[in-house]
């Protein structure tokens with residue numbers, strides 16, 4: 001019901017960036033190869049995500065706004081084998097409780113798609129519509145019915161920063177997908193499908209190109225790939241730090257420390273390394289806290305992992321830098 005949805009919404013949706021994250025992840029789960037994000041006023045007025053994924057049938061489109069209406073978990077044990085980003089079926093229901101939502105969606109084999117509008121968790125409009133295969137979801141006037149939350153939002157600059165953080169994390173996790181980001185009719189990013197190196201360079205600028213040191217390591221417990229930036233890049237600001245574990249962005253102070261330790265003596269006082277590191281581990285050996293707002297991960301054998309990561313980065317820096 002609407003009240004339960006509003007309560008759940010408080011957990012899932014803290015700010016426009018949380019909506020962006022949920023919508024982008026849904027598009028990826030839907031197999032999209034091209035995803036467009038459109039914002040107005042730092043997402044406070046409009047957040048729209050358009051994808052070319054598999055779309056939804058009429059029934060699924062309506063169902064997608066019901067709580068716990070996930071199509072992604074078939075059995076309880078699926079929880080331990082998560083291959084999709086979403087699984088709880090709470091995001092759209094939560095968003096629909098606190099914003100004006102409009103959806104257009106069509107599956108490939110359908111002639112016409114579905115056009116829905118939802119307000120206060122209720123479908124207020126439903127028609128068949130001509131629309132491309134895939135899904136477009138617009139989220140307007142976030143927190144329109146919770147003034148306290150709306151007033152609590154930070155400046156456009158701050159909210160945009162949060163959105164860009166999410167956008168960067170997700171687009172770095174999926175260089176094989178084309179992404180674009182438009183804000184108040186400016187094109188902020190256009191990232192065509194590519195490899196990781198090109199994705200990093202198109203986000204952080206061509207100066208990054210000659211600074212990237214490739215990292216590759218494969219052991220029984222983990223595979224590590226990606227890049228660290230050479231120490232001289234670290235003179236700049238706070239650096240760019242990205243860990244992905246099994247394609248999910250995670251924050252890990254412990255692993256961060258391992259990378260810093262690998263730079264051992266190469267970094268100037270107060271400077272921070274940049275890295276884009278992709279770890280793949282057996283799902284059984286980790287516990288990702290998939291609470292919607294958390295990005296933490298626990299590894300079975302943290303110490304071994306720390307040692308491998310540090311040795312790998314140190315070795316690569318020794319080979320490539322100077």
Ligand code: ADP
Pocket residue numbers: 022026027030051053054055056060064065069070071072085086087088089090091092093134135
């Ligand atoms: P979850 O992702 O946890 O399953 P959501 O509330 O995010 O829950 O989405 C509910 C359901 O709506 C999804 O399981 C999926 O079936 C459908 N859905 C949402 N977004 C899309 C999309 N962009 N393309 C296709 N289906 C979608």
Ligand code: MG
Pocket residue numbers: 022025026085086087091
């Ligand atoms: Mg989802």
